[in-house]
Amino acid sequence: PEPCDTEECLTLLARLLEVRNATIDPCEDFYGYACGNWEANHLRTETMESSNVFDVLLEENQLILKRLLEVPQLRVEGSAKGKAIQFYHSCMDTQQIEAEGxxxxxxxxxxxxxxxxxxxxxxxxxxxxxxxxxxxxxxxxxxxxxxxxxxxxxxxxxxxxxxxxxxxxxxxxxxxxxxxxxxxxxxxxxxxxxxxxxxxxxxxxxxxxxxxxxxxxxxxxxxxxxxxxxxxxxxxxxxxxxxxxxxxxxxxxxxxxxxxxxxxxxxxxxxxxxxxxxxxxxxxxxxxxxxxxxxxxxxxxxxxxxxxxxxLDSRFQDARRELFEKLHGKTGESGMVLAHRWRKCLSDTSTFFEPVLAEMIVQEIFPQETKELAEKMFSLVRDALHSRLDQVEWMDEQTRQEAKDKACVEIGYPDSILQTAEMDQEFQDLEIHDNTFLLNVVACLKAVRENFSLRLLQPHLQDNWEVFPWSVHSYYSMRRHTVVFPAGMFRSPFFHAEFPSAVNFGAMGVIMAHELLHAIYDYVVPESCPRCNRDALVQGTDCLVEQYERYSLQGLRINGTFTLLENAADTGGLAIAYQAYKNWLKKHKQERNLPRSGLSHHQLFYISFANVMNTLLIFPERLRAFLHRDPHSPPPLRVRGPLSNSQDFARHFHCSSTTPMNPAFKCHIW
Ligand SMILES: [Zn+2]
The missing domain is CATH 1.10.1380.10 (Neutral endopeptidase , domain2)
Structure with missing residues (x-):
């Protein structure tokens, strides 16, 4: 493979080497090997509240929006974008807000x-x-x-x-x-x-x-x-x-x-x-x-x-912050009162002008080529899922067909946000003024309420998203049978048009396959698939439950039943995305590589998979809270579990059958 020496690749390479701990044997502890230095680096360089790669990327996306909103004010009469920018500025004008009291x-x-x-x-x-x-x-x-x-x-x-x-x-x-x-x-x-x-x-x-x-x-x-x-x-x-x-x-x-x-x-x-x-x-x-x-x-x-x-002014903010801290403690993750003014103003502007901000950031970070590339990757992942379903022993033919038709997909943003003329129309009656943040909020509350009311007259809008398009959070909407991947995710280190495909498939590809498996997770739930071969299925689920219950992290145990569906989607997602990548290789014949990394592109796939899992869990109370409320396994085990179940991984990292990352027993449902 040819080396990739574009700026994006070199940045990625530097990052990869920085977080890697090459003194750890990948067959002993792959998370430690691929991500071992992340915590130390992260704690040294970052002061923000983010504790994992998803949060770091979200923070970057928010800073891009901040920059876009902080341009000198546009005076385009009647444009929704002009109003959003003017609203943000009136929120940032604390001098005026304090003076009015x-x-x-x-x-x-x-x-x-x-x-x-x-x-x-x-x-x-x-x-x-x-x-x-x-x-x-x-x-x-x-x-x-x-x-x-x-x-x-x-x-x-x-x-x-x-x-x-x-x-x-x-x-x-x-x-x-x-x-x-x-x-x-x-x-x-x-x-x-x-x-x-x-x-x-x-x-x-x-x-x-x-x-x-x-x-x-x-x-x-x-x-x-x-x-x-x-x-x-x-x-x-x-x-x-x-x-x-x-x-x-x-x-x-x-x-x-x-x-x-x-x-x-x-x-x-x-x-x-x-x-x-x-x-x-x-x-x-x-x-x-x-x-x-x-x-x-x-x-x-x-x-x-x-x-x-x-x-209103800071006295009111302080009173609110004090109330919040007394009721919920100083968690650091203050949902209600945001520490930096720009965060509050961005959050308020997002509430009232979501489609406007979505359009602004999509123009900035998600060009049409990226969208097309992402969609191509998704269809390869979906094809790989379908051929996997054909091999699943516990499913009957009819269930298989049903499962294949289960999920639609939306990538990047709801289509409506690019219709700026309609958006201007929607915000047409809204008047935003300088120097009066409170009255601007009042005007926006009324406009938002009226726009919501008008939905009564329309069929339920199909493209209502649960997340902002600049967020870093994919999900499966049960109501709409749709997997959603917001534009905010298609950025380094998850995805980039310049990256070797191994990197994109290892990170975003696995996430896509994982969400697709959620779309058909109900077949796994007892009683929900009467035609399925329950015995074969139960063998698979028992295997996964036992596998994860053998793990512990900082002395804490995992509840294998509570995390089962996520673990199944992790193991299945990795296998499916890897198959999709191999199909891509077969078709394209040429793959680029990261120069001087000493890694084959197959190895790069697995490194990339592990790298989006970097997370801060060194604080025991944080880990305990995580185990209590999150149906996912903690990130180090989200790496260890699926890789231990992968024959391909063991082959590409030459792990002998006596090593922890290559146990004889492999579990899978999908
Ligand atoms: Zn999940």
């Missing part, structure tokens, strides 16, 4: 009737305020109403109603009830701080907020636990606005839902799917009971503040 939110609060801290004050119509909150500010204090796929026909959309998302964690989240009063106290002092920042007098605020808290916990007690709702088949209860009005009469349902789903026209026969009717009835009774005082008004304002205060 709480004033913009105070004005909004007055517009919806004010806090009413000190008495009846201005009489407000409860249902009127609720309509304004839902329609104008996308704030849902008493119940959540949204558009989603219908259960009976997932290609159509229906209005769905569920309990609201509470900022205060409910008591049912806590096992040791003894801790719960402390949670309430922390949340109380957070609300007190907000109340004071927004102009409430200390002594009055504290009484009013105690009442509001008591209302919230009563409301939370009306929620039916999910498991009970499943058992009692309460999810997707089909009803109409007319029936809601009878069962939960304190809400003016038609007006409220009309406000929430404007510009779509509703009438009292409108079909609705309710997920917890008992909650709605209980909620209505509570509203009735509390209607006289000012508690409902205060509670609604608190929800509005909860929704909008992230757009």
């Amino acid at each position: 709480a004033q913009p939110l105070k004005e909004l609060i007055n517009q919806v009737g004010g806090w009413n801290f000190t008495g009846p004050g201005k009489q407000t119509d409860f249902n009127q305020t609720l309509q304004t909150l839902m329609g104008k500010y996308n704030t849902f204090p008493f119940f959540r109403a949204y558009v989603g796929p219908s259960s009976s026909d997932p290609s159509t959309n229906i209005i769905q109603i569920d309990h609201p998302e509470f900022e205060m964690p409910p008591e049912s989240d806590y096992n040791e009830k003894a801790n719960y009063p402390e949670v309430v106290r922390v949340y109380f002092s957070y609300l007190m701080k907000l109340g004071t920042l927004l102009g409430g007098p200390q002594n009055v605020t504290s009484t009013v907020i105690s009442f509001a808290l008591s209302f919230i916990s009563n409301l939370q007690k009306e929620v039916t636990p999910l498991q009970e709702r499943q058992e009692r088949r309460m999810l997707f209860y089909h009803t109409t606005i007319r029936e809601l009005q009878e069962k939960a009469p304190t809400i003016d349902w038609l007006s409220c839902l009309q406000a929430a789903f404007h510009p779509v026209q509703l009438n009292i026969s409108q079909p609705i799917a309710v997920h917890d009717m008992d909650y709605l009835k209980g909620m209505s009774r509570l509203i009735e009971k509390w209607q006289k005082g000012r508690v409902l008004q205060i509670y609604m304002i608190l929800c509005l503040v909860g929704n909008l205060s992230p757009a």
Whole structure:
């Protein structure tokens, strides 16, 4: 093979040599050999929170978006891209945000009737305020109403109603009830701080907020636990606005839902799917009971503040950060409050302008040639899977055919994002201004809500993705029978047009095969494939369970049953991707190699496979948490397990049958 000496190859080579620990024998411990120096290098050079190769790449993708958004502002009238950039800039303008302080939110609060801290004050119509909150500010204090796929026909959309998302964690989240009063106290002092920042007098605020808290916990007690709702088949209860009005009469349902789903026209026969009717009835009774005082008004304002205060100055951010840390501890992975301003602004901009940002980054990192190359690789992987299925002993012919037709694929991005004219149209009514981040957020909330409402009139959009196109996270969507690989993954070290194909097949190819196997994983689950040969299948699954239960990492054991489906997809994915690579070699005859690496291209395939698994697991608490919640095996074993099951690997690394990486017993399902 010819050596590849392009910049990408040389960078890859340097990386590979840097993370490799050549003093370790690949037949003894392949993960240690291929990735042994990664942890040390990573800890020395990186200060960020990322702990594996996927996170490092995501961080790079986010930095690219940051750069694209930080260009001097475009003044292209009406363009969605111009608005996204302007929005990001208004978020980054902290000088302006600090100067305005709480004033913009105070004005909004007055517009919806004010806090009413000190008495009846201005009489407000409860249902009127609720309509304004839902329609104008996308704030849902008493119940959540949204558009989603219908259960009976997932290609159509229906209005769905569920309990609201509470900022205060409910008591049912806590096992040791003894801790719960402390949670309430922390949340109380957070609300007190907000109340004071927004102009409430200390002594009055504290009484009013105690009442509001008591209302919230009563409301939370009306929620039916999910498991009970499943058992009692309460999810997707089909009803109409007319029936809601009878069962939960304190809400003016038609007006409220009309406000929430404007510009779509509703009438009292409108079909609705309710997920917890008992909650709605209980909620209505509570509203009735509390209607006289000012508690409902205060509670609604608190929800509005909860929704909008992230757009205010640093005092509000600090209060939120403190709340988060007290409730969840200083985890370092702060989901709610982001440490760097640009991260918060990128995250907000992504929420409101996802397709715009997707288009921007795709133009930057995912040219058409890359997409075509990725699609070619995918079809080779799929072909290899199909020939593998023909050899699987436990499947009958009919199941085989079914399995082959199981999965569609989407690579890179949803097609709709490249239609910029339509995108401009979609954001046409949205007005973004300089110098007023809060009002920009309000305008975006309304626009997003209206765009969601319009989905009621359309068939369920087939290209709705669960991840951003710049993320580094592939998945299988059961609902859509589709495997999805976002553009953000098709970058070094996972994939590059300039790389030797061995590298691409070893990394992305294995990931593709793994996801494809998830699409047909249900055949493995007991009882789900009556025509299959259960005995042959159980032999395979038992073998895998025992194999992984023999492993331990830092003295901790693996649960072979809990991780079985992932382990099966890992072992099968590696074998299928390698077969696809061999088919590619047969067709192309010429492969490039990395110069001076001393590796054959077959060896390179396996090194590349191991290299995307680099991860930081040296902290025992982190490993323990990982074993507890993640259905994957920890990365060192995701390398060891599949390679130990591979005859080809042992051959290419000349591992004798007495070495740990080449045990006599090989397991596989696929
Ligand atoms: Zn998986």
